[in-house]
Amino acid sequence: MRITTPFTRESTAADIVAGVDLSGRRAIVTGGASGIGVETARALARAGAEVTLAVRNTEAGHRTAADLSATTGNEAIDVRHLELADRDSVAKFASDWQGPLHILVNNAGVMAEPLTRTREGWEHQFATNHLGHFGLAVGLHDALERAGDARVVSVSSSAHLRSGVVFDDIHFERREYEPWSAYGQSKTANVLFAVEATRRWAADGITVNALMPGGIRTALQRHHEGNAEFEAVAKDFAWKTPEQGAATSVLLAASPLLTGVSGRYFEDCDEAAPNVPPARDGVAAHALDPAAAALLWEVSLELLAR
Template sequence: MSSPDRITTPFTRETTAAEVIDGIDLTGRRAVVTGGASGIGVETARALASAGAEVTLAVRNVEAGERTAADITATTGNPRVSVAPIELADRSSVAAFAAGWQGPLHILVNNAGVMAEPLKRTPEGWEHQFATNHLGHFGLALGLHDALAEAGNARVVSVSSSAHHRSPVVFDDIHFEKREYEPWSAYGQSKTANVLFAVEATKRWAGDGITVNAVMPGGIRTNLQRHQQGDNLSPELRALMDSYPWKTTEQGAATSILVAVSPLLDGVGSRYFEDVTEAGPYVPSDGSGLTDDSGVSAYALDPEAAARLWEVSRELLAR
């Protein structure tokens, strides 16, 4: 559970990743960013590279990744930006990435994700959003644990969302086998899982010098919203989205960068950050809207749920 000593920073929701990382030297450090070829993943990787880190973009589309890597090198002058394939919903792909990693890993940014998509299942029968957003990243972190431990003082960034308020992890029916599928509930459940992972991973791994925190990047118009466009939007949701205070991708990456590199977070884990500071508790509003979702739900920080999710996830991946 997040402790009373809430971390505050001099930054605001308008702060960019470049401003957060200004003055920090990551020379000799190695980072992996999943989904590093699009959206805030690009700007997260760019900021890390700008500070001298060796950055690997773990992506589904290697060609897009190569273009992004070239662009990051061109804008930062850092040639140590590489690309490796990964499909988070495919256990063998995740295992292959982890097995191919050599040497220490100082920063792992679990950034990739899918949002509110129509019902889709993996070959195992897993609901695709949970499989991608949580199980894939869970398996990746487990596979890279030794590399993170070797680095010493390693950090893992678990990119969540305010959509976690929409659902706890429904352990009795995680994969929507008995209940009717609802895209936002499924997405919310997966984003709650991202926070619970940070809670339990820090508990288990802090002794290895590994801390994990969750972040809410903010609303950013990226390819993540591809299922919330055109005919998929109700007039009410369209009006809300049109009035929403969207961030730029550079601002959206700022909280991930804070968690990845800020000295303010040395030895700190199991927490949830938004707008480049630690979030307070979520207080549901009496209105409906996209702007009333700040804070973290208590169930997302629940240590018992975190421990249960860890065991359930291990059992699923072991089948």
């Protein structure tokens, strides 16, 4: 049965946590110093959670932490360095974590950037958006299990409709690089992670869901600002505010309405219906394919082990 909630695309993160008490719960938000990450962290802090901002730029992280404390009255805001495209940074972050972890919001990302490779030769969007978050979640598995009822939130995008994971050339070593296809592949991987993690981790008390936050004007679009084609589309797009864009993430992270729900893809605070082309909403069948999800898990483990 498809899950729906009383919330809508106009709902804000603050609406989601109204009356929710997260006291005693610990949360990590990657990319928590910009865009919807800030508002996701703010809502969790407002509900009483101890929030860690996992960020590349710790100076910006500390400025954000001060703002969050000032606006929520919650002083339990921590800042830790994390570079998702650097597996050593990911491993260190996970190994340094002490105690249980109740909420992990895999929010950070890059979008449709020019071709960039990591030192391993991995395509940077796949490395950042999927492999970094995959390695982080796997590295924090024991902490999540220790919590007893942990939630992992995987921020995907409707761009997953553009491409499944192309397993025979994930890193564009033979095919021509196309920024949006690479982004779409990485966003499909975010959903497939939720599918396979649900199968593997359900018995550990860990639920994992993915979501499309909606279109929000943030630094995520920095590679396309001023591009005539992008701006023509953007002019008529139904943009959300960052507070609205964070709502579905916070719903999956904190709402009692989602207790026990796992392995699904949400948009506008409801579980998405199947995509029917040429519509640009809903969830593609390739993103929920259990065989692809299982294969991606094994491929990801192999890549990170090299």
